[in-house]
Amino acid sequence: MKIEHLxxxxxxxxxxxxxxxxxxxxxxxxxYINEKKGFCSYFLSWExxxxxxxxxxxxxxITSQPNKMIGLAHFALSVGSEERVLExxxxxxxDGYEILSEPRHTGDGYFESAIxxxxxxxxxxxx
Numbered sequence: 693m694k695i696e697h698l699x700x701x702x703x704x705x706x707x708x709x710x711x712x713x714x715x716x717x718x719x720x721x722x723x724y725i726n727e728k729k730g731f732c733s734y735f736l737s738w739e740x741x742x743x744x745x746x747x748x749x750x751x752x753x754i755t756s757q758p759n760k761m762i763g764l765a766h767f768a769l770s771v772g773s774e775e776r777v778l779e780x781x782x783x784x785x786x787d788g789y790e791i792l793s794e795p796r797h798t799g800d801g802y803f804e805s806a807i808x809x810x811x812x813x814x815x816x817x818x819x
Contacts (some may be wrong), residue, residue, distance in 0.1 A: 697735065697744040698767055705749040707810045709734045712745060715784060716769055766806065768806060768816035774803045777817050781805040 702708040705723075712718045718736040725732045730751030737744040751817055778795055784807050785791050792814060793806035804818040 695743055698764075699733075700746055701753060702747055702749050704810070705732060705734065706748055708714070708747045709736065711810050712736050712747070716771075717781065718745070721732055738776050766814035766816055768802075768804065768818045770818050771777040772819065774819055777803060777805055777819060780817055 733748040790808040795805040
């Protein structure tokens with residue numbers, strides 16, 4: 693078994709799609725649109741990988757739940773090396789994204805940093 697995809701609701705689908713493509717090297721399919729439901733989405737993936745991220749938007753959909761302490765807490769994207777974690781963290785900082793956790797070795801064996809994506813989702817950047 694494996695995770696096939698992770699879905700993220702967004703208020704600005706183009707900004708979120710471009711963020712993951714620019715900083716994490718993902719590619720996008722063509723936008724899926726369901727006009728009847730006012731729903732649209734992109735699936736993002738890496739070349740030669742089957743796990744995907746779906747970025748979704750729907751007219752009138754409530755997309756944020758402040759102070760919610762159940763459900764998805766974060767997800768981690770592996771960039772391959774400690775050097776790349778450091779480089780990408782600095783690139784994101786220089787581009788104005790909030791660094792939520794500076795690069796470090798964690799107690800559970802990861803080397804990681806964490807950032808807020810354009811809509812504040814907690815994203816870990818790991819080896």
